[in-house]
Amino acid sequence: MQVQLTQTQWIVMHRFMFTLVAAWIAAASSASSVRADDRPKQPNVVLIYTDDLGWQDIKCYDIDEPCPYDTPNLDAFAKKGVMFWQAYSPAPTCSPSRCAVISGVHPARAQKTHVVGGHPPHPHSINSSMMDPWYSGRMPEDTFTLAKAMKANGYTTGHVGKWHIAINHNAFPQPMDVGFDFTRSDRGAHQNVKDRLSGFATSAEDDAYRLDENGYPFHQNNADALQFLNQFKDKPFFLYYCTWLVHSPIITRNEALLNKYAERMGVDPAKTPSKEVPGQRNPFYGAMVESLDYYVGQVFHYLDSTEDPRWPGRQLSENTYVIFTSDNGGMEGGPTERYTDNNPLDRGKISAKEGGTRVPLFIAGPGIPAGVESDVMVNGLDFYPTILSLVGAERPTDKILDGCDMTPLLKSDPTNPALIKHADGSVRDTMAWHFPHGVALESTIRVGDFKLIRNYDHVGKPGTPNLELFQLYKTVDGTQQRVDIEEANNLAAAMPKKTQAMNQKLTEMLSEMNASYPAYNPNTKSELPGKQQVPTITEVEERNGIVRVEIQDNGASVQQVHLIYTLNGNDRYEEWFQISMQSAGADKFAISLPEGTTHYFINLIDENQFLVSYPSLKKLKGGQKSYTPHALTVTP
Template identity: 50%
Template structure:
C-alpha cells in the first residue's frame, strides 16, 4: 500500500490498496465467522498517473531498481515500465535466499561469484549496481531514480561472512548450526539483521559518493550532488520477526511492520538537496504521501491537471522553516493537523492522529464492536515535547469525549476516501441486526447487463458491488451497480469471465451471491471460479463471413515496407523446413481453411512428453533485424468429432535487459526465449496470455491475427483479432509477456489434448514492417 501511495499520491483508502497480494472476492472464513475483510485491489490501476509519469512529462529520465510489489506479485503486470519508468532492474540481488542455508555459501572474491565481494568486503548487489549505473548513464539530463532497495527485508541473510562475524562479536553472541534457519533471542541481538543494516548504509553511501564525485555536465564546475534532491525513507516500520525468527525489536516503539502502532508507521525521513538546511531535525508531522507534490514543486515540474493529492507540498517547510507546521498545507490550502491510517486486513485496524493525540481502533473478529485506545504522543505548548510515543498509557477511559470525537472523525475520513471497514457476516449467529440484511432472490444476465433481484428485510443497501474477473480468476476487480427498491442493475465490464454480487447494507452486513466461505470451498474442493457466476464469453462484433483463401492471398501480397518472413499453406507434403517432435504430425486433405490441405496435430499414446507433438516454425533471422513491428496470422480448428487442444507460442530471444540481469545473477550464458504471446485453443474457449477472448466451436475454422507495433508511446501490448467463419470478431489489446520483446524467432505449435484428439493449423503468415507506425 505504501509504495502505491508514494507513487500515486493517493491514500491507500482512496487508492483501493489497503494491503498486499489482494484482488480476491471478499468471503468469511466459515459460514459462521462474524467478520469479512473488505475487497482491495491486487495492483495499482493503470489509470493512476504516477510521480514517474509526471516527471517524465517534464523532461526527466526515470529509473527504478530493486523491489516493485505494486502488482499482484513482484513480477506481475503491470511492471514499472507501464507506470512511467524508462528503465527498471527488478531483482532481489543480495536479498535472494541463501541455499542450503545462511551459514553456508558465503560470497567470495572470485570474479565468477555472482555476489563477488568488493575491496571493502561487501557483496555485489544487482539493484545497487543498477542505481549507480543509472546515475552515470543519465547524468547529462534531469533524472529521477526510484531506488527501492530490498534491504532490510526478509529473508534475513548476510552473504559477507566477515560482516556477519563482526556483529557476532559486537553483540556478544555465538552462532551455532541452529542459527542457520532461526533466531530466538529477544531484543536487538540478531547479528544477521545488524549486518544487513550496515550493508544498507554502505550501499546508500556509495550512491551519495557517486553524486558527490561526479561532475554535472549541465552545470560546469559543480557536482551532481549540488543539483540533486535525495529522499531517504521507508514504506513501513521495522519488521520485528515472525513465529520462526526474531529479527529485531523496535523499542521504545510498540510493534512493527503490519501494525498501525508507532513501530509500524513511524519511519525515517531524511531529505537533502539545494536550499535544504543542513543538520536540522523537524518534529512536524509528514508522511510518504507528501513526496509526490513536494518533488513536483522542487523540480519545477508541471502538476497534472485535476490530480488529487492526499499528501502536502513540503517545499515551503523544507526551505523556509522546518519547525513550522503552519507551512504544511493540504491541496485545498488548509493547515494539516490530521493524518490517518486504514489497515482493515491482517492487523484489522485503523488509526488517526490529530495534533498531539492518536486513536488506535481495533476491529473485533468476533463482534461488531471495536476496541479503542487513545494515546498522547506529544505535548505542544509553543514547542513540541515528547509524550507517550511508546503508546503505553491508554487515555480512552480518562478522556472519553476526546476518544469519541476522534473515533467519529476516523470513520468520516475513511468514508470520504472511499475506504471500507470490515464487514459483518449475516449468516453468523448472534450478531444484532443480521436479520435486516438484504436477501438476493436471483439474477438475470442479458448480454452485458445484469439485473439482480433482492428482498429488502429492513436495512438499506449502501454499496452494490460487482466483484468480477476479466481473466478467469487471475485477478478480481470491483465495479458498482445502480440500486432501486427491489433490484440492482450492473453493466458487465468488457471481457468479464466470472463475477460475484456483493451487497453491503447500512449496518455494514455483507450479502454474497452466490454464497461462498473458505471452509466450504476447502471441504468441497472448489475454486473461486467454480463458485462464481459465469459471464459467458465476451460479446463479439459482427462482420461479413470470412473467405480464408482470400485473406491468405492478401497476406502474401506484401510490398515494402512490409516484408514477408514466413508463409505456409501446407498445400504440398513438404515439412522439411519445420522442426518436428513427436508422433501425430501430418499434412491432411480431410480439412482445409481455404485450399485442399492443412497441418494435422493428433495426440498419440506413444509420445513421452507433454509438449508432444510439437511443430516449430522458424522465422529467418536475417530478415527481421530492422523490424519495427510484426503481423502474424494463421487459421486453426479443433476436430469436430474428436476435438483436441492447441497451444501456440510466439517466441523471441530474452530482451537484453532481462538477459543481462539473469546472467549476472545466475551466470547463464545460453540465450533464453521469451513469449510475445501464448495462444491456447480448447473446447472451453480461446485464451491469449491467460485472457479469455472468445468461445471455441469444434469443427469450425477461426482466423487469428496478431499485430505488434512498438512506438515510443506504446503501451506494450499485442493486438489480437479472432474472426470466425461466420464473421464474428473478437478484439483485445493483450499485455506482452516480455515488455521488451523485440523480435520473433519462431512459432511453436503444441498439441495438448487427450489421446486420439485432433486439431488443425492452416495458412500461417509472418510479416514484418520496417517503418514504425
C-alpha cells in the same frame, strides 16, 4: 560525581551536538552557493525507498536502548540535510505505501490498502467474525504518476529494485507502463538461499557475489542504481531506487558481518531468538542493515565524487535532491524468529500503531539547510507535490494529491509545523491511516499531539476496545515533550469528548475518500448482533450481458450491492474488480457486465455491515490462487 541525565535532557544534548557537528557542512554549503548562478535549472532527484527498515534501525535515531547496528553512511548523510523524527509511511505495509508515493493518492482513496488484493472478499476462516473489504490489486491504471509528471517536465526517469505496485511483482502495471524510461529489478545479493549458514560470498573470480575490496558481496540491485546514474548523469534525472533490503528473507552472504553481529549480540547464528524474545538481537538482520548502509553509501559517494556534466567543476550532489526513507515500519519478526524491535514504539509492520507507520526520513539538496532535526509531522504522500515543487514543475491541476508540498518547510525553517500546508493554504495538523485487514482491522488518526485508533473487530473480540486514545506528545511553547509514543496509556475513557471528536473527524476523512470498511461474516459461529436479520440473495439471472439480482429481506436493509468481476479468469495473474449495482425496483438490482467479463460474484452489505457473497465463499481460506472455480461463468 556521575550526573544522570533525564531522557528529555539527553535528547536535547544529542540534538545540540548533532547541530554543532553539522555546522561546518552548512557553512560550506552557504559559501559554495555564492557562485551558484550557473546552476542548471532542473535539479536531479533520487528517492531511496527501503523495504521494512524500522525507525530504530539506524544508529542516529537511537532514543532509548542502544542500536546495535552500524550505519555510518546514513548517520553521515543525516547531517547533510533534514532529519525527521516524526515521519510516517502512507500505510503499514509495502504495496499501498509504494502506490501512494508514486500516485500521490491516499491508500483509502485509491482502494489500495494492503498487499496483493484484487480478489473477492471472504473470511480468512469460517470462524472469522470479520472479513477484509474488496480492495484493488494495483494502482489505478489511468493514474498520472510522479514518473509521468517528471517525464513531462523533461526528466529521464528510472526505477531500480522492488516494484510491488500490482498483485504480483511481475503483473501489470510495470514501471515502464507508468512513466519510467529505465527499470531493473534484480534482487542481487539478497536472493534467497537454501541454507543461510552456508553459501557465503568469496573472493573467487567466478563467484557471482564476489567480495569487493571492502569485503562486501557484489550486489546487482545497487549496481543497477549506479548504472542509471552514470548513464544519465548528463541529463536531468529522477531515480526511484527501491532496495530489497531489509525485507525477508533474513539472510546475508557476508560471513564476516554475520560473525561480527553474532559476537556483538552474543547469539549463535544457528539459534537466533524466537519471535517472543524482545530486542535487536538477530545477527542476520544486523548484517542486512549494515549491508544496506554500505550499498546506499556507494550511491552517496557516487553523487559526491562525480562531476556534473551539466555544471562543470561541480559535483552531482550539489544539484541533486536526495530523499531516504522506508515503505513502512520495521517488521519485528516472522512465524518463528525475531528480526528486530521497534521499541519504544509498539508493534511494527502490518499494524497502524506507531511501530508500523513511523519511519526514518532524511532529505538533503540545494537550498536545504544541513544538520537540522525536525519534529514536524510529515508523510510519504508529501513526496509527489514536494518533488514537483523542488524541481520547479507545476502541480497537476486536475488531479487530487493527498500530500502537502514540503518545500517551504525544507527551505525556510524545517522545525516550523505552520509551514506544512494543504493546497488551499490551511495548515496541516492531521493525518489518517486506513488498514481494514487481517489481524489489525483498524483505522487511525493523528491530530497534533494525540492519536486515535478505531478497532473494527471489537464486537467479535470483546477484549478489544472500539476506540483507543493516546497522547504521544505534549506541546509547550512550541516545543514537543515526549509523553506516550509507546501507546501504552489509553485515554479514551478519561477524555470522551476528544475521543468522539477525533473519531468523527476520522469518519469524515474516510467518507470523503470513499473508503471501504471490513464486514461481518454471516457464517461465523460467533453470536453477533444482527446475524439473524441478514438478507438472502434468492436469484441471479444473466441475459444479454445484463445481470439481475433479487434479494429477500430478513429484517436488515440492504446498503450496497456489488458486482465482483474478472476479465482474466484462470489467468496466472487473475484479478477481480468491483462496481456498484443499481436498484431495479423493490429488492431488485441490475447491472450491465463490463466488456470482457469472464466470471463474477454478487456481494451485498446490509445495514449491520454483514457481507453476503453469491456464490458463497464461506469455506475458502486466505491465499487462494484462483476464484473462478467458485464463481458464476458468463454465458457465451
